[in-house]
Each structure stands twice: as C-alpha cells, then as structure tokens.
Amino acid sequence: MLNRQLLVIACMLFISSIACAQENLGLSLEDAINYAIENNREVKDANFDVIAAKKRVNEVTGMGLPQVSGSFDYTYYAKIPTTLIPGEAFGEDAGSLIPVSFGLKHNATAGVEASQLIFDGSYIVGLQAARTYRELSRKELEQTEVETKYLVAKAYYNVLVNDERMEMVLANETRLKKLRDDTKALYENGFAEKLDADRLELSYNNILVEKENTKRSLEIGIYLLKFQMGMDYTQEVTLTDKIEDVVLEPISPETEEEAFKQRPEYEVLRVQYELAKLDHRKNNYAYLPQLVGFGSLQTQAQRNEFNIFDSNEQWYSFGLVGAKLSVNIFSGFQRSAKSQQSKITMHKVENGLEAMREGIKLEIAESRSNYSNSLARLEMQKNNKALAEEVVRVTQIKYSEGLGSNLEVTNAETSLRESNSNYYNTLFEAIVAKLDYDKAKGNINK
Template sequence: MKNRICFIISLLFSAGGPLLAQVPDTLNYKFSLKEAIDYAVKHQSAVLNATIDEEIARNDVKKTVGTGLPQVSASYNFQDYLKLPTTLLPGEFLSPPSPTPIPVKFGTKYNSTAGIELSQLIFDGTFFVGLQASKTYKELSVRASTRTKIETVVAVTKAYYSVLVNREQLKLIDANLTQLTKSFNETEAMFKNGFVEKIDADRLQVLKNNLETERENAIRSLSINTDLLKFQMGMPVGAVLVPTDQINDIRSEAVSIVPADSTAYKKRIEYALLETQRKLNLLDVKRYKSAYLPTLKGFASASKNFQSDDFSSHYDQSFPTSVIGFTLSWNLISGGQRIYDVRNAKLSVRKTENSMLDLKNGIANEISASQKLYMNSQRSVENQERNLRLAEEILRVTRIKYGQGVGSSLEVTTAETSLREAQNNYITALYNLLINKVDLDKALGNINY
C-alpha cells in the first residue's frame, strides 16, 4: 500500500513539472514607447476612472430621456377602521326636526383601493433644453476622458525617456570605467616596477572609486525611474520591464516648428473642453428662459374600490373608477428669480469666453516658449556631443603622452575629470532635449490617443 501511494505521488510530480513549465511568466515585459502607452491606457487607474465617467454620462443622458417618456405607477391602499368615523348631521334634517346635531357613523369597517396611473409629459421647455444639455454633458465627459489619456501619455513618455537617458548614462560610465580600470592597472604595474610614483596610482584610484560610486548611483536611479515608469503605466511595481526603443531613434524624430500666428490651439483638448463648457452655459441661458413657458402633462388612471364589514367577502364587490385629463401649470410671477437666473447664466457664458481667450493666449505663449527651449536643447546636445568627443580625444592623447614618459599623471587625472564632466553635461542636455520634445508636442496638440 505504501509503495502504491509513493508511485501515485511520483506520477503527480512528474506530470506537474511540464505543466508548470508551460505557464508563461506574465510579469516580464519588453515594451517600446507605443506599447508602454497602449498598456497604460488599458491599465492606468485614472484612465479607467475616466472611462467609467463616460459610461456614467451616457447613463445620465438615458435617464434624462426617460423623464419625457410615459410614467406608469401602481398603488394599493387597505384600511381597517377599528372605529368608524362619526359625522354630525344637522337636526333640521330629521322628522320632527331637532335643535341639536345628530351623530351618525358612515362607511364600512374594511376599505381598500387598487389603482394604476399613466402620465405623459406633453410640453415642458426645460425638459427639451435639458435633453440637449445632457448630450453636451456626455460630450464633455468624453473630452475629459481624452484629456486624461493625453496626460497619461505625456507622463508615460517622460518616464520612458528618463529610463533611456539613465541607460545611456550607465553605458558611458561603464565605458569610462573600463578604460580607467585599464589605466589604473597599467599605472599600478609601472609603480611596482619603479617607473612612476605611488601618487600617480593613488590619483587614478581616487578617480576609479568615485566613478564606481557614480555607477552605483546611476544603477539606483535607473531602478527608481523604471519603477516610476511602471507606476505611470499602471503596471505592478514588482514586474520586470525592459524598454526596447533606442535613444538615437527618438532623437531623430523631428518636431514641427509652427509660425507664431498658428491656430494650433484648436488642436488642444483644453480648448475643446472650454468650447463644450460654453455650449453648456448657453444651454443654461436657454433653460432659464424656457422657465417662462407653461408645462403641460396628460394623465389617465383607473382604480377599484372595495368596501365591506366582513373581511371574508371584502373582495366580492368592487366599485371601479377611471379618469383621463391633463394638467397645465404656468408660473406667472416668481419674484424676479427667473430674471436673475438668466442674467447669471449669461454672465457664466462671458466668463467661459474670457477663459477661452486667456487659454488661447496662454497656448500661443506656451508654444513659443516650448519651441525656443526645444531648439536651445538641440543646440546644447550638439555642443555637448562635440565637447564629449573632444574630452575623449584629449584623454586618449594624454594617456599616450603619459605612457611615453612625456606627460604627467596630473594631466591624465585632469583629463579623466574633464571627461566625466563632459559626460554628465551631455546626459543632462540629452534629458532636457527629450523632455522639451514632449512638452513641445503637447503644446502643439500633437499628442492624442
């Protein structure tokens, strides 16, 4: 029996091994920038909530439409009079007449009524305006959702670029560290053979230690920025994410430069939101004006009334009632409230128009500033690239001179320091270029999803 159990367990483990091996590791991702953005739009909580708001707006529109459709209600009422109500009748009705009222009880012990009522809105100016407003409100929610997506795209793009810049920085540090380690080892060997002083090796050791510390900081910065990218994407922080885009390919992407009198503001979602808000404000004016008009409703109802003093036969006999009609209501005087409602609604339209003008000017200023920053960052990167190549060449020549005995270790140390400074300046300029590129695209309204 024991051998049989062991045999079954061994079969389970041998079968389970291949099955487990077939389960894909879904927490490992290799994404281009576009793939990262697509993932964020599907998983970022702000985008998901904006999509939910769109659905809520669609439901609100349907709810508003429903108020103008036929309304049907049913009711049932049951009464058990423990004591029947008493009514005083004038004594003059009696024969012979009495000078005092006579108490009389009317009705039955059990009374119940079952009915159904249908009502239909025939005319209400505020309803039709509200129907238009609800559709505009849905449009507003869609545009608000688009703005959330654009903001997510911008955040993901900047975080993605930060990771690429960190990787470029780490690549430069590794290349520099390889050369510096080689120089240190050669100088150390020359010191042991008595060709150089100990201070020469010590200077390179200090540079090597500092560069290793800088490398550790760069690795930590890369990890932090990668986690930030995952957070902006709505990805679990514990997942493994490897960006696949190359920084040189991104740099080569041109950004259009538009003239100062461009109408690029029309492409901005913020301006579209204010346009929709203005529509709502104008509909508010129309809604308050329609409050001067009457409201007409039609109705129809049918009911049955049951009365008896014996509960067992309460429903044996009924007294039906049915009625149709309409109700016209017209608020002729409201103490001037509607006048001020209309005035305030018109003032809201003016406020929105002022905001649109201010935003238009702000976007023009933003485009102008973003273009200048982008062009400056382009020139800065080009200059820093030249400085970097020059610093590398100076270090190469200085090492050759030092190896041939015609240069000093201090010159090598100075050249190493200059190279590190040139590398840091290049990385900073490269980061600014990519961030300014995103800001310019956003200012021009080129970022859409």
C-alpha cells in the first residue's frame, strides 16, 4: 500500500514538473533582452573569454613570482663507473693509467630549487599586454551584448507586427465570410448572379491563404526570437508589449562628432591599437638584458645497501645561490625585423580607427535618412490603409442597398488587402530603421 502511494506521488510530481516546464511565459521586450544577456550562446562564449583573459593575467603575473620546485631521484649502479687516473702518482711508469672505480651502488638526492625573475623588459610589457587583453575581452563582450540586444529587439518587433497583421487578417476573414455567405444565399434564391458568388468565393479563398502565410510567418518569428534569446524552442511565450507602445518620432538635428565613442566595435579596435603598441614596445625591449636569481638546497645519500630511508644513516647536504644575466648580442637581424613588422601592424590598426570613425559618421547619416524616409512612407501607407477601409465600408453599404456592384466590393477588398500588407511591411521597416539609427549612434543600450 505504501509503495503504491509513493508511486502515485512520484507520478504527480513528474506531471507537475512537466506542466511547470510548459507554463506560458509572459515577455516584455526588456524581459526578452535580459533573458538573452543571460542565455544567448554567443554572450555566454564572450563571458567565458572574459574569464579566460583574467586567468591569462594571473598566468603572466605568475611568471614574475618566485618559481620553486622540489626533486628526488634515486640511482642504482649495477656496475660502478670506472675512471682512469695517472699511474705516476702511485709509482707506476710515466704515461700509464690505472682504472679505478669510485662511488657506491645506491645513490639518492633530494633537493629544492628556486628562481626569481629580477629584470626582464619583455615581461613588464607582457604583463601590460595581458591586462590590456583583459580589457579587450570586456569590450568584445559589450559588442556581443549590443548585437544580441539589436537582434532580439528586431525579432520581438517582427512578432508584434505579424501578430497585429494576423488580427487584421482575421477581421477581414470574418467580414468576407459573411459577405460570401450572404451572396451565396442570394444566388441560391435567384437574386444574384453566379459570377458575383464566385468573385467573393475567390476573395475569401485569398484571405484564407493570407491567413496561413501570416500564421507561418508568426510561428517562424517566434522561433527566431527564442533562438536569439537562447531559449528552448518548446517553451511557450506570450509577448506582453503592444505595437502601439512603439514610439516612432522624427529625429531632431544634432551633432554626431562624438558618436563613434559610444560604439563598442570602435572601442574594440581602440584596445587592439593599444595591444599593437605594446607588441611593438615588447619587440624593442628584447634588446634589454634579462637578470634571474636562483638558489638550490640539496641533500645526498650513498649506500652499499638499499637503506636510503634508514634514519640512522647519514645524508650529506649542500646548497648554492647565484644570478644569471642574459644579453642578446646578435640574432641575425630577427629582432629588427620583428620590430618593423609590429610597427607596420600598429599603423594599420591606426588607419583602421580613422576609417571606422568616418564609416560611423556615414552610417549615422544613412540610417537617419532611411529612418526619415521610412516615417514618410509609413504615414502614406497609414493614410492609404484608412482610405481603403473607408472604400470597403462604403462599397459594402452600396452593395447591400442594391446601389453598387459585386465587382466594386471585390476590388475594394483586394485594395484593402494590399494596403494592409503594405502598411505592416512599412511599419516593420520603420521600426528596424529606428533600431539601425539607435545602433549607429551607439544608443542601443539606452
């Protein structure tokens, strides 16, 4: 009985967990962006790069700290090496050699060695470069976050526009269905021609096709939004923002001279320029000497029998300290060539910075122009949409009162469908143009 109860409870918990996993999640644009910053795969990779850069700084810093190591080695001489010594010292003939074997079979040595880098110009520059590289990884993270915010916002607004488009299509479908059914009834009772009924049937079928196309666009748009956010595609979401909340206002004239400083990609290139300068300096510092201090303490045991670890036997210790100065005298002109190459790289990055400044100014001007033009087109399409809706309303009234033709109604419906499509396409273009302008100005974070 107890086992059955436990099984029931486990099943209920499992079903509950599935239900929670599939719970519909409400998302504002801000929520979607915040979720993406935490879960987007490219942002995650950029965060990993920041962590790796911090570890790189620790690694380079460690090169300038004391390096300490310990060692223990044991050697067994199956046959002790032989050394030849002059025989004259032992009363032998001049020029004779006497073979002598020195040493014991069992030898062990334990020791501790330490070294300290005292001066190395390349190390100093390398440490600066590691810290600058850490700054570069942070700037690249910021650039990735900005691009992610832009793509999430674009995908979010795409869903909002298609959702609004779907509502309009459904309203048109309802109106056309009623008109089609009424005309069909009139035809069946001999009060309308078959051609009239067929025209409305065709218009109704067209609106059904448009509904399916809009539905697929909406589904793909939601999937794209989840992808940009790094969200599981099975998670149900509902967008809480409304298309009416989007503010599309004309741009007031303003200076763009310092806008490039707000662009993360410019900051990335600026830090790359700092790295290029440090690389050039490192190659120049290669001419400087390197000074390293070192010390060693060792103890040694020699035995005829394997009793190395016998505490009653004696070990013999010795130690040393010293310093080593290394100077590069001639390297076959390699250092000079490396220095010249790094200087060329530095100038190329500097030229890239200047080109990016000019490119950003051009991008801002183009995006401002595109946005202003899209606002003008949007206003025109909005008026066309309102006019088409009014034409449909009037033609339907005339048709119901017997004063208009069925052809006028179908033509008006076709014009309305085209006007709606043009309006929503232009609306999305205007929203994207505004995003492009904000991105060009470096305001996508604001």
